[in-house]
Amino acid sequence: MTGTASDDLPEALAGIVDDFRAMPERQRLELLLEFSRELPPLPERLATQHDRLEPVAECRSPLYLIVEVDPPATPASPIRLHFDAPAEAPTTRGFAGILHAGLDGLPAADVLAVPEDVPQRLGLASAVSPLRLSGMAGMLFRIKRQVREKAGVPGAR
Amino acid sequence: MDRDPDPKLAQYAHPERLVTTPWLADRLGSDGLVVLESDEDVLLYETGHVPGAVKIDWFTELNDPVTRDYVDGAGFAALMSDKGISRDDTVVIYGDKSNWWAAYALWVFTLFGHPDVRLLDGGRAAWLAEGRPTTTEVPERRPREYPVVERDDSVIRAFKDDVLAHLADPDGRPLVDVRSPQEYTGERTHMPDYPQEGALRGGHIPGAVSVPWARAAAADGRFRTRAELEGIYQHEQGLSPRADVIAYCRIGERSSHTWFVLTHLLGFSQVRNYDGSWTEWGNAVRVPIVTGAEPGKVERR
Numbered sequence: 001m002t003g004t005a006s007d008d009l010p011e012a013l014a015g016i017v018d019d020f021r022a023m024p025e026r027q028r029l030e031l032l033l034e035f036s037r038e039l040p041p042l043p044e045r046l047a048t049q050h051d052r053l054e055p056v057a058e059c060r061s062p063l064y065l066i067v068e069v070d071p072p073a074t075p076a077s078p079i080r081l082h083f084d085a086p087a088e089a090p091t092t093r094g095f096a097g098i099l100h101a102g103l104d105g106l107p108a109a110d111v112l113a114v115p116e117d118v119p120q121r122l123g124l125a126s127a128v129s130p131l132r133l134s135g136m137a138g139m140l141f142r143i144k145r146q147v148r149e150k151a152g153v154p155g156a157r
Numbered sequence: 158m159d160r161d162p163d164p165k166l167a168q169y170a171h172p173e174r175l176v177t178t179p180w181l182a183d184r185l186g187s188d189g190l191v192v193l194e195s196d197e198d199v200l201l202y203e204t205g206h207v208p209g210a211v212k213i214d215w216f217t218e219l220n221d222p223v224t225r226d227y228v229d230g231a232g233f234a235a236l237m238s239d240k241g242i243s244r245d246d247t248v249v250i251y252g253d254k255s256n257w258w259a260a261y262a263l264w265v266f267t268l269f270g271h272p273d274v275r276l277l278d279g280g281r282a283a284w285l286a287e288g289r290p291t292t293t294e295v296p297e298r299r300p301r302e303y304p305v306v307e308r309d310d311s312v313i314r315a316f317k318d319d320v321l322a323h324l325a326d327p328d329g330r331p332l333v334d335v336r337s338p339q340e341y342t343g344e345r346t347h348m349p350d351y352p353q354e355g356a357l358r359g360g361h362i363p364g365a366v367s368v369p370w371a372r373a374a375a376a377d378g379r380f381r382t383r384a385e386l387e388g389i390y391q392h393e394q395g396l397s398p399r400a401d402v403i404a405y406c407r408i409g410e411r412s413s414h415t416w417f418v419l420t421h422l423l424g425f426s427q428v429r430n431y432d433g434s435w436t437e438w439g440n441a442v443r444v445p446i447v448t449g450a451e452p453g454k455v456e457r458r
Contacts, residue, residue: 033203061198088253090200128199129216 005121010110013102013118020122029127035097036090039083046082053084054146056138061089063096063135067143073152075109081143091128095119095136099143108151112144158190158247158273166278168383170424174417175278175380176249178287185209191242191298194281195252195262205291207251207284211240211298215258215410219265230307233269241298244271244306251277251284255374257414264413264430268308276417279379286377313416315403315429317437317444323403324363324445324455331396332365333404335415336435340407341367343448356439360448362405363455366394370411373418386423398425405431405438 005021006014020028046052046066053064068080081104083096103111119136147153161180166172184190185208192210194202202212213219218236221228228236242248248271252259256276266274277284285291310316323330339345343359361367372389375381381389390396402425404412409432419425438444447453 029200029203033200036200087204088201089198090204091198094200126217126222131216132199 008115009118010102010106010114013114016098016102017118017121020124025123025127028122028124032094032124032128033090035101036093037097039085039093039097039100042082042084047084050084053082054142056135056142061086061092063089063092063139065096065139065142067146067150069108069147069150072150075151075153076107077151078105079108079111079147079151080104091132092135095139098122099136099139103143108147108153111147112151112153114140114144116140158184158187165382169422171421174275174421176275177278178283178289181207181249181277182289189246191240191246191248193240193248193250193262195250195258196281197252197254197258201253201281203293205293208290208292208294209296211296213240213250213262215261219262227265227268227308230269230305233308234303234305237303238300241301242303243301244304246273248274249277250274251280253281255282255371255378255414256280257370257410260414260417261410264313264416267313268310269306270309279377282378313420313429315431317431317433317441319429320362320403320405320431320438321444323401329364330401331403332362333394333396333402333412333415334361334365334367335370335404335406335412337369338367338450340435342450343446356435358439358446360439360446361452362438363445363447364452365405366452368394368415370406370414373415380418380422383422386418390419390423396425398423400425400427402428403431404428405434407435408432409434
């Protein structure tokens with residue numbers, strides 16, 4: 001894996017994966033905590049229509065997300081990612097923060113090309129546990145599904 | 158350390174196993190007291206914790222990294238030593254989610270017979286709700302000597318074969334399923350938020366009664382009063398304090414909470430936690446399973 005863990009990722013996400021892997025394991029948790037703090041709050045306009053957000057069942061704490069694609073039905077459109085996760089769930093917020101920092105603003109088509117196993121590439125399995133990492137996989141899966149629907153890309157699944 | 162003389166705690170069978178937030182606040186920093194935080198969320202401690210508290214993680218520290226089992230005597234001794242805990246220290250554990258993971262840690266400490274281990278009633282949420290101080294400073298604790306004590310799995314831990322023996326007893330011995338009603342009936346093979354801890358089959362162990370663990374917790378995360386708990390477990394479910402009870406859930410954490418309630422708050426004398434729980438039973442070949450809302454029984458065939 002070394003050296004190739006980020007080669008097929010969009011630039012921002014590749015940088016994040018490289019940052020995590022370059023650190024000793026203890027510090028990876030601190031970096032995850034930083035991402036949890038940097039996760040932007042849900043915009044007011046979405047907070048008032050919370051039922052548009054999709055719950056992510058794989059997370060151990062309530063986490064909701066929505067993808068916006070504008071203009072819609074256009075694979076080249078940039079995506080906007082919004083999350084709502086409680087402060088008492090910093091691990092979940094950290095995963096959301098990574099995906100936000102790595103994917104927000106990218107063209108829909110680029111997001112769809114992101115491999116499913118990104119959560120496993122962060123080198124967090126032993127510090128966080130594989131069980132907890134599955135929450136991030138659940139977010140990525142749902143983000144890609146929403147992008148596919150909203151960007152008008154016929155779904156393989 | 159002294160016992161918490163709080164009148165609510167005094168009603169419980171073993172009040173020495175619980176402390177209140179004011180008791181803890183008054184004793185922070187005392188010699189012979191170690192406060193541990195055990196959370197579901199692996200980063201919650203880092204966002205701020207009770208001053209002087211040490212983090213312990215149920216998943217990455219109390220489990221064996223290879224075999225599905227807890228750490229052994231040497232592993233536990235090394236962990237305690239590393240966290241600066243002596244065998245004669247009073248250990249107070251608190252955590253998120255109504256002390257669910259704190260109770261799990263306390264149960265593991267009990268497997269190793271740590272003499273004085275207690276829960277903070279209400280856990281992390283109660284401490285924060287009262288506006289008590291927190292810090293992000295991680296204490297530097299010097300390593301202590303902790304003896305290697307072999308884990309005793311015979312008293313409070315049940316294995317699959319123990320459950321099968323329960324089922325084989327024609328007089329019936331109680332099993333308590335503490336999962337959500339949907340998991341009990343078999344409608345779901347995992348908790349809503351925990352699909353990765355799934356099972357191939359849904360339902361419950363024949364004869365098990367359904368008492369979701371959270372019924373023992375009040376809205377503020379503290380334990381219900383003794384009278385309320387007796388109402389649920391003894392009057393409504395008809396469990397006898399002398400019965401040979403096995404509690405289970407999905408991986409044994411929620412049932413640790415119920416184990417604590419039955420053993421320490423209600424004074425049941427023979428409660429075991431089946432930590433293999435549904436992730437073992439619901440995946441095991443040829444064990445009997447009942448679906449639906451009724452406890453049911455083993456179908457002989």
